[in-house]
Amino acid sequence: MFLWPRVLLVMGCIQSIRCKPKSFRDSIMVLEVNSSIDSNPTSIDESSSVVLRYRTPYFRASARVLVPPVAGKESWTVGWIQACNHMEFYNKYGSKGMSSWELPDLRDGKIQAISDSDGVNYPWYGNTTETCTITGPTKKDTRFTVSMNDNFYPSVTWGVPVSDSSVPQLSSIWRDQSFSTWLVAISQSTGEVLVLQTVRWRMRLHIAVDPEKPLGQRAALCEPTAQEPPQILGKNEAIPANALVKPNANDAQVLMWRPRVGEPVVVIPPKH
Structure with missing residues (x-):
């Protein structure tokens, strides 16, 4: 596992623990942030x-x-918010063309990033280990850990997606996606957003496929065998407004068929 160096952040004065209670905004402390991508x-x-x-x-x-x-x-709720700010996801089918999962507004530069919420608990990435809510007044310290994980597990058709034929023609898969992930505190009453930490990470892959070979022997991972480690930023990024609201990336994405000759075809329209 790639372990990015631990970051120790203390917001406010340590002595405040022993002083009379302060507001949440003035007293919250991020003790440690860890971020990694598995080495497999x-x-x-x-x-x-x-x-x-x-x-x-x-x-x-x-x-x-x-x-x-x-x-x-x-x-206040403290937790992780994530947004996709770059996506290339191409599946090539030899000389026929390629299919492509796309986020139209992101692709066309209309937005900087799009929410990667679970689609239920906006704007949070999830609502189990990903968040914790603190309600005052409190008399004691509150300590907690919030965590999240993310990976891709898609299915790609062997045959051309706009064809009735199941003859294998898939020849390569290329994917390159980038994300910003924020540790955030949000006031339940005012909606105030405090960005506590920002992490950037990227996932890339290239799979070569020989459709002529028998099933089970067609595909091989070309690169990379190991992903670059995430970056825990020294200076926080602001969260784009659209990264906090609907739609999320899963609901906004569209599957296109882009033939080598002819006009693009929408295979799967966006859900939202």
């Missing part, structure tokens, strides 16, 4: 005669947080 390479599954599947290593992020006693009747 992307795995390939050719068990299906219809689709090729692959599973990328996991991106992981966690943070230890301390909130000294909070004086007021305020409620």
Whole structure:
């Protein structure tokens, strides 16, 4: 596992723990942030005669947080928010053309990033280990850890997706995606957003496929065998407004067929 160096962040004065309770905003402390991508390479599954599947290593992020006693009747949720800010996802079919999962607004430069929420708990990436809510007033320190993980596990058809033929023609897969991931505190009453830490990470892969070979022997991972480690930024990034609201990337993405000759075709329209 690639372990990015641990980052120790203390926000506010340590003595505040022993002083009278302060507001959440003035007293929250991020004690430690860890971020990594598993060291195992992307795995390939050719068990299906219809689709090729692959599973990328996991991106992981966690943070230890301390909130000294909070004086007021305020409620805050602390957790992870993620947005995709770049996506290339091409599946080539020899001389026929390629299919491509695309985020149209991101592709066309209309937005900087798009929410990667679970689609239910906006704007949070998830609502289990990913978040924690603190409600004041409190008399004691509150310590907790919030964590998240992410990876890709898609299916790609062996045959051209706009054809009725199941003849294998898939010849390569290329994927390059980048994300910004924020540790954030949000006030439940005012909606105020405090960005506590920013992490950037990227996932790349290139799979070569020989459709002439027997099932189980067609695909090989070309690169990379190991992903570059995430970056825990020294200066936080602001969160683009659209990264906090609907739609999320899964609902906004569209599958296109781009033939070598002819006009592009929408294979799967966006859900939202």
